[in-house]
Amino acid sequence: MDDSTYREIAELALNGSGQHIPPTKSYLIESRLGPILRREQFAGVAELLACIRARPSSPLGGEIVAALTSKTTHFFRERAAFERIVNHVLPMMAPSAPGGKLRIWCAGGSSGQEAYSLAMLIGESENEALKDIQVEILTSDISEKMSARARSGKFGHFDVQKGLSIHRLLSNFSRLDTGEWQVSQDLANRVGVRTHNILQDCSGLGVFDVITCCNVIGGMGSQMRARALVNLARQLSDSGVLVIGKDETATGLVTGLEPSRDLRGAYCREVTPGALTAAA
Template identity: 40%
Template sequence: MTPQDRELIARLSAERAGLRVDPDKTYLLENRLAPVARREGFASVHDLVAAIRDRDDDRLAWRAVEAMSPTETAFFREPRTFECVVSEVLPDLAMRRPGGTIRLWSAACGGGQEVYSLAMALSESSPPGVTVEVFASDLCERRLEKAQAGVYSQFEVQRGLSARRLVTHFESLDDGFVLSPRVRQMVRWRRVNLMEDLSRLGQFDLVLCRGVLGHLLEDARARVLSGLERTLAPGGRLVLGAGESAPGLSPVADRPGFHGRASAARAAA
């Protein structure tokens, strides 16, 4: 990749998805874009970028930007988050809303590890008397397809996933493992760019968006956060990763990563 190639990808990533991509990180760019170039039939990343530039190819440009978006690769990352959801937040909602529907959203689901961790935990102990709907989205079409298939390599299933859960929820498949249809079918998928209007997605009781904010430019971060905040149902919670914060929301006591509207957070405390 030439410096001009790297600048173009950084600019497109910023314009289209608010992503902060450092054009000096040649290795990262090459690493993320090489599979895109290969799939699209280009001999090199440089050829891919040249096609984006010269043909003004919108679809290709998106494939490149999507590949630059951050992705999550461990199951049950920050395990306390999942304990909170399953043993505190959901039973609480179920009690206050008998017969109702609880909506959860993994807003940058990457390879699906986060949302499937939720789904597995839910399938083991789902709150009584309510319907739980689980949604997952990502910017990257390709990652969504992979996530939806629920197939993971031997390396992937050993990051954060207990052996007991592996034998309970997975079957062997070729060189890897596939998640049971029962758990996979709990999740509904959609490609979402968090920079766009999120109101069409409806409202959620819980939105997980971990490990994303740090990869966004400042303006984009504010925009994404306010978009996510508006998707929160009354009393809803936004769950961020360790060290991430939302200026418009207050952290919830004793639930690391959980944020709510100030009044709601006080009421719960």
């Protein structure tokens, strides 16, 4: 791939999803776009770009941006944070939950493993405070393909063996004739799925008590990272928490977003209207 093709794709990714693809990682472009190139019978990335330039409104541009993002995830990836959410944060919020309902959003949740992991923990919880509380979980991803996979609730042989104990597998999944594993109806009922780009306005999704966005902003350019964080934080309830990956930080990026006192590595927003802005 020549330099100008790389630069054009990198710009498309940055503007579309916030993802920063440095020149040292340009190999990701060809490997992640490979399936689209084959399907559309393009000889290479340059041909694909020419086609997008000629038809800027075709859905292919959005599909490319989504395909370039990382899909890597596994069940219970941020285990410690998830356990703390279910064992401490939700029970603390429960007494003042409006209508006995709490809402969690896994933003950039890829094929849904984060959401289903939280649903399993909630199902297993014997905490009295959560007994009469309905916890609704939404998982979203920029990629329609990943959302479709999350919605299907079907996971492959390798997926169900990473992060998931055999007890949890047998209690929450059933094996299909295809060799795949299907999440139980109980888990599926708890989890909703949407295709959504966190760089765009999120208000249509409503307000959430917990938002997780793990291992998503780490790969973004800093301006886009701030934009994503502001968008997410705006959807937090007054006492809501935003949880990002353990190797990621939001410190210094957004004015009005403060480290949470209840959950290490998480953030709360200032409730004054207009307090949230990208830091200068």
